Amino acid sequence: MVIRIRKRALLSALQGARETHPREFIALFDGEENNGETMLTDLVIPPLAQSTGRSASYVPWFLPATSTGLASFHSHPSASNKPSRGDLLHFGKTxxxxxxxxxxxxxxxVAAYDSQGEKAGFEIV
Ligand SMILES: [Zn+2]
Structure with missing residues (x-):
């Protein structure tokens, strides 16, 4: 399995993280899946996202109906990009x-993980 992400989408997410600091920033990446390859192309910012310094959440049914939301993105205002216990619970369900x-x-x-919380490699294209 290969994950590719468009540079523009990733940079937009990082910009969002900077602007939201010291709160967490949360968003989704839309894209396509083909033969086990995931191509993430666009950043989707969920309406009504809420965040604090420790967690971020959104109400999924406010997402655009066309959103495939293949991947989530969130920031940690700390020096760790490892999933927290709460992240792992969320990862398995979304x-x-x-x-x-x-x-x-x-x-x-930036680090990427699968739904089990195992680190996944990704390529920026
Ligand atoms: Zn987290």
Whole structure:
């Protein structure tokens, strides 16, 4: 399985993380899945997202109906991009892939995980 993400989508997410700091930023990535390959193309910012310094949530039914939401993205205002216990619970019930960016939200601060919380590799295209 290969995950590719458009640079523009990832940079937009990181920009959102910077602007929301020191609160968490949460969003989704839309894309396509083909023969086990995931291509993430667009950032989707959920309406009514709420966040604090420790968690972020959204109300899924406010998402656009066309959104495939293949992957989630959220930021950690800390120096860790590892999933928290709450993240792991959420990962298992929602999207297939999950991105976490830690402060200071550079491309190299991003890690991707599968729904079990196992680290996944990704390519920026
Ligand atoms: Zn988290």
């Amino acid at each position: 999207q297939r892939w999950h991105f976490i960016a830690r402060y200071p939200y550079r491309v190299e601060d």
